[in-house]
Amino acid sequence: MALAIGFLLFPDVQQLDLTGPYEVFASLPGAELYLVAKDPSPVRTATGLVLQPTVSMSDSPQLDIVCVPGGRGVNALLTDEQTLAFLRGQADGARYVTSVCTGALVLGAAGLLEGKRATTHWNALDLLSDYGAEPVNARYVIDGNLATGGGVTAGIDFGLALAEEIAGRETAEAIQLQLEYAPAPPFDSGSPETASKPVVEKVKQQTAAIRSEREALAKEYAERR
Incomplete structure (x- = not known):
């Protein structure tokens, strides 16, 4: 049966x-994978890799698994009604609704985290409560048909x-x-618990502007709830 x-x-x-969970899911029996975007135009990732969508939101079939990855581009999606409506519509018929890293915030903005246990990147974990979720510091969390992965490389663990x-x-x-x-x-510096304090502070400083915007958007959502 196709998946x-x-x-x-x-x-x-x-x-x-x-691409981490994509590589895992591509090996599942019967898997049919789609890269879903607003339109067919190539998409430039945060690190410069260009990816080609395979289907638009309007032409996407009903998905058994819908996955929202993260990245700095997430901020623009938190108030993007076209994207949020697409996710809500897919969630109604999906077997699993999932995310990796800060993609969880987008699920939250779509109203799909209410009352659920979820995880995300360590530098955004506290924001999940503004979206009605119970934050869990873990590599991945599966709560019913919601599956969320932690930051970046945790997407492979989540996928498996x-x-x-x-x-x-x-x-x-x-x-x-x-x-x-x-x-x-x-190095044993893959989490804020094991990394040195200077390294943690350096990463926080590098991402301060993105974090500040996400925090403001999360608070706005919480006030509307």
């Missing part, structure tokens, strides 16, 4: 948020966990082995 999986594609998306839900553990483990996903980073 329609769609990733939202938008300017300044964080490409690994998308969802692959197990859909196709069973053996299939998910086989995908992991095929990808040789056995992380052994040279």
Whole structure:
């Protein structure tokens, strides 16, 4: 049976948020993957990689899995009614509604996080409560048909966990082995709990403007709830 999986594609998306789980889902039996954007124009990611949409929002089939990646381009989506309406419409018929990194904020802005446990990038985790979610500091969280991944590389973990839900553990483990996903980073600085204080502060300073805008938009949403 075909499994329609769609990733939202938008300017300044964080490409690994998308391509990490894409690589996992592409190995699922019967998977049909779509890159869904507003129009067919090529989309430039936050790091300069150009991706080609495969279907527009208006032409997208009903998706079994809809996935919203994150990135600095997320901010523009938080008040983009066309995107939010598309997600609400897809969520009505989807088997799973999902996100990676700050894509969770977009699900929140679409009203899809209310009363749910969810996670996102560590530098946006506290904002989830403004969207009615219970923030969870984890690599991924599955709550009913909502599945959210943490920051960037956590999208692979999220993808494998969802692959197990859909196709069973053996299939998910086989995908992991095929990808040789056995992380052994040279530094133990992949979370604010393990990174040094100067490194954490440096990252916060680098993302301060984006964080400030997201915080303001989250507060506006919370006031409307």
